[in-house]
Amino acid sequence: MDDASRGRNPLERFLNAVSNTIEGPVVWFREKIVEPNRPTYYWYHRKFRRVPTIDECYTDDSVCQFEANQQFKRDKMVDNEILNILRQRFEDCVLYEGPDAKVKCQGVLEQYKQAEENWFTKYGDLGGYGNATTAYMKQKHRMVWERRHGPVGTGMKEQVAGA
Incomplete structure (x- = not known):
């Protein structure tokens, strides 16, 4: 010894x-x-089971609606973190590449812009108190608009005189 x-x-x-x-x-x-x-618990990667979405809940089933809202909030937090990670990747790329960032970081920027657009399509204009019901109504109104007028951002269709 x-x-x-x-x-x-x-x-x-x-x-x-x-x-x-x-x-x-x-x-x-x-x-x-x-x-x-003793079973090992991985608290930092806790997995929740997926619950029915708000469109699958009955109007008088408050427990199902509550679970759908909680699922919506968790999904929004995950999407926020994904967006933050992509933003951080772009900022790190710009910082690392310096003057060549416009060329070398173009792919990262496009990926971030696409994710940002998708996030706004789903969660934008809901406000701080948005829940699963308001997000579902936003999606429904967007689909009705696209059926009547084409994709959002392309302008409205011309009205036919005889129809």
Whole structure:
């Protein structure tokens, strides 16, 4: 044994012996009995089961609507974080590349702009208190508009005189 494990003087050796006598069985019990029989919880990657969306809930089923709203809030938080990560990637690319950033970071910027557009299509103009019902109504109104007038942003269709 080396000097670090035995102790440098008789008092330190005595204290190490007492500590090993008291602590040894506790450490053995924890390492051999408790930890092998305990399930591991990964709190940072907790997975929730998917619940029915708001369009699958009955109008009088408040529990289903509550779960759909909670799912909507979790999905929005995940989409916000994805957008933040893409934004950070673009900023890091610009910082790293310097003057060549316009050319070399173009792919990252396009990916970020596409994700930003998708986020706004789903969550934009809902406000701070938007929930699953308002997002569903926004989607429904957008689909009705596209059926009548074509894709959003292309202008309205010309009205036919005889129709």
